[in-house]
Amino acid sequence: GAGVSQSPSNKVTEKGKDVELRCDPISGHTALYWYRQRLGQGLEFLIYFQGNSAPDKSGLPSDRFSAERTGESVSTLTIQRTQQEDSAVYLCASSLGTRGSSNQPQHFGDGTRLSIL
Amino acid sequence: DAKTTQPPSMDCAEGRAANLPCNHSTISGNEYVYWYRQIHSQGPQYIIHGLKNNETNEMASLIITEDRKSSTLILPHATLRDTAVYYCIVSRTNSGGYQKVTFGIGTKLQVIP
Numbered sequence: 746g747a748g749v750s751q752s753p754s755n756k757v758t759e760k761g762k763d764v765e766l767r768c769d770p771i772s773g774h775t776a777l778y779w780y781r782q783r784l785g786q787g788l789e790f791l792i793y794f795q796g797n798s799a800p801d802k803s804g805l806p807s808d809r810f811s812a813e814r815t816g817e818s819v820s821t822l823t824i825q826r827t828q829q830e831d832s833a834v835y836l837c838a839s840s841l842g843t844r845g846s847s848n849q850p851q852h853f854g855d856g857t858r859l860s861i862l
Numbered sequence: 863d864a865k866t867t868q869p870p871s872m873d874c875a876e877g878r879a880a881n882l883p884c885n886h887s888t889i890s891g892n893e894y895v896y897w898y899r900q901i902h903s904q905g906p907q908y909i910i911h912g913l914k915n916n917e918t919n920e921m922a923s924l925i926i927t928e929d930r931k932s933s934t935l936i937l938p939h940a941t942l943r944d945t946a947v948y949y950c951i952v953s954r955t956n957s958g959g960y961q962k963v964t965f966g967i968g969t970k971l972q973v974i975p
Contacts, residue, residue: 749905776959787949788906788965795959836905842959849955850896851963853905 747771749854751837757860760829766822766857768837776842777820778851779812782834791835794820795842824859832861866950871970874944880937882969884950887931893954895926896963897935899946906949906965909935940973947971 750769758764770777779791790804794814805811809827814820824831838851867885874880886895894913898906910917910924912933917924923936937944949968955961 776961780965787967790962790964793960793962800958800960801962838905840955840959840961849959849961850908850911851906851961852908853898855903855905 749837749839749852751835751854751857753857754855755858755860757862758827759862761826763823763825764827764859766824766835766859768820768822768839768854770818770820770837770839771852772818774839774841774852775817776840776849776851777814778838778840779820779822780836780838781806782836782856784833788836791822827859827861829861832859834858865964866952866966868948868950868966868969870967871972873972873974874937874940876942876973876975877939880935880940880944880971880973882935882937882948882950882971883932884934885932886950886952889930889952890954893952895924895930895933896951896953897922897924898949898951898965899944900949900968901943901946909948940971942973942975945971945973 752767777794780788792812793801796817797814809825812822834856836856838853840849840851896911897909900906912924926933947968951963953963
């Protein structure tokens with residue numbers, strides 16, 4: 746499809762398990778972002794990729810959270826030893842990421858709704 | 863990035879224009895004003911953006927005051943499908959292609975039949 750695709754759309758898992766969330770950005774978009782949205786809250790920035798590198802990972806809440814990107818395309822967000830407070834919607838966005846271009850909207854997927862029991 | 867202030871909620875009658883205000887008094891010269899909306903259970907959707915001139919596209923119009931300290935998003939003929947949370951953001955893309963944005967709680971627009 747033409748948009749940002751995330752999978753799974755829903756994930757329910759037990760506390761302590763590891764989970765892996767996937768994001769397929771729009772083709773040709775070099776910038777990729779992960780956000781977390783708790784119920785009734787705004788979006789919380791987690792990490793930014795430019796190509797396969799992550800120049801800003803300042804929003805990752807703990808060392809249980811990690812992300813990677815390969816082929817300047819697909820990205821995975823991994824949460825190890827999940828806790829109940831990790832329950833949220835995890836959103837991925839991509840943009841052109843063109844250096845020197847000052848206005849580049851982000852295009853979002855519909856997120857993965859993660860529930861930790 | 864500059865902070866924005868929006869009313870937490872608004873109502874609009876179906877078929878009427880919805881005017882959503884946003885204050886961004888600390889905006890800097892190279893920051894753009896972006897509007898996104900989030901319909902329940904979906905990811906945010908880009909609507910429109912502008913620097914200092916008014917902008918219009920198929921979805922909406924954006925009016926930015928001359929001093930750039932506030933803006934208004936206008937949905938000319940609101941429909942029930944426009945019921946959503948609307949986010950006003952000011953941001954810029956740095957030389958490396960990175961646009962750091964902060965989404966607050968936005969304005970919850972309810973379109974009433």
